[in-house]
Amino acid sequence: MSTRIAFLKGHGTENDFVIVPDPENALDLSPAAVAALCDRRAGIGGDGVLHVVRSAAHPEAREMAAEAEWFMDYRNGDGSVAEMCGNGVRVFARYLQHAGHVAEGDLTIATRAGVRTVHIAKDGDVTVGMGRARLPEGDVTVTVGERSWPARNVNMGNPHAVAFVADLAHAGDLYSAPPVSPATAYPDGVNVEFVVDRGPRHVAMRVHERGSGETRSCGTGACAVAVATARRDGTDPAVTGTPATYTVDVPGGRLVITERPDGEIEMTGPAVIVAEGEIDAEWLAHAVG
Ligand SMILES: N[C@@H](CCC[C@H](N)C(=O)O)C(=O)O
Numbered sequence: 269m270s271t272r273i274a275f276l277k278g279h280g281t282e283n284d285f286v287i288v289p290d291p292e293n294a295l296d297l298s299p300a301a302v303a304a305l306c307d308r309r310a311g312i313g314g315d316g317v318l319h320v321v322r323s324a325a326h327p328e329a330r331e332m333a334a335e336a337e338w339f340m341d342y343r344n345g346d347g348s349v350a351e352m353c354g355n356g357v358r359v360f361a362r363y364l365q366h367a368g369h370v371a372e373g374d375l376t377i378a379t380r381a382g383v384r385t386v387h388i389a390k391d392g393d394v395t396v397g398m399g400r401a402r403l404p405e406g407d408v409t410v411t412v413g414e415r416s417w418p419a420r421n422v423n424m425g426n427p428h429a430v431a432f433v434a435d436l437a438h439a440g441d442l443y444s445a446p447p448v449s450p451a452t453a454y455p456d457g458v459n460v461e462f463v464v465d466r467g468p469r470h471v472a473m474r475v476h477e478r479g480s481g482e483t484r485s486c487g488t489g490a491c492a493v494a495v496a497t498a499r500r501d502g503t504d505p506a507v508t509g510t511p512a513t514y515t516v517d518v519p520g521g522r523l524v525i526t527e528r529p530d531g532e533i534e535m536t537g538p539a540v541i542v543a544e545g546e547i548d549a550e551w552l553a554h555a556v557g
Pocket of ligand 1: 353426
């Protein structure tokens with residue numbers, strides 16, 4: 269009988285992930301293996317993989333082990349590595365609770381963007397402290413077909429270009445990454461958000477994610493959108509001394525983002541485990557080639 273690898277499937281506002289618990293970092297999760305797992309026809313299917321490793325067992329997280337027992341080794345669906353995944357960290361927390369590693373309440377999770385604090389509420393929602401946004405100077409432009417928009421460069425640990433559009437349909441089919449210029453603004457690639465207004469402090473967005481394509485939600489993207497919208501509206505909690513809360517609708521649901529006067533951003537939304545099972549290690553080895 270061939271070896272089996274445990275997995276779970278989960279999502280946060282339909283940003284979906286294959287969760288691979290591997291506490292001692294024993295698996296060789298190559299980019300090809302991640303891409304095979306995320307393949308929606310030949311694999312399990314997902315926007316990315318949440319590789320669940322003890323911080324002490326991962327070279328990229330060892331230094332955070334005193335602050336956070338678990339490291340979210342996040343990978344995009346094409347196998348590439350990303351610094352941070354906002355929906356992923358909420359689903360990661362839900363997995364830790366589901367597996368009995370943590371109870372509801374507060375916990376910390378190590379990520380490539382640093383240690384994040386998470387609160388698992390009784391009502392089921394999960395809130396994550398996303399850190400501060402960085403707003404690099406310089407104009408950027410997003411193009412789809414004949415249309416171009418000025419965009420805001422926002423870094424949430426990972427890079428984003430936020431464009432305000434008249435109609436989300438103008439983003440087109442998003443089968444390929446929308447060009448963003450100048451390319452020098454994003455040497456490691458970029459996630460692109462298209463945003464329309466829905467009401468006071470309420471917007472809707474679509475996203476093309478680096479390494480995953482169009483997804484039904486992006487947590488770091490929603491935070492980037494909330495900050496870009498606030499600045500466009502002349503709102504800066506650091507100046508007013510008052511927190512600003514934005515509702516961001518994504519195709520897969522709704523996220524609520526609060527920026528505090530100290531710049532810290534909190535994001536709240538659902539996080540769900542939908543299935544668990546076993547991967548046939550022989551299939552995976554064959555799929556990787
Ligand atoms: N879906 C994620 C972001 C995942 C990483 C992103 N594709 C990147 O490469 O930066 C989220 O919820 O934040």
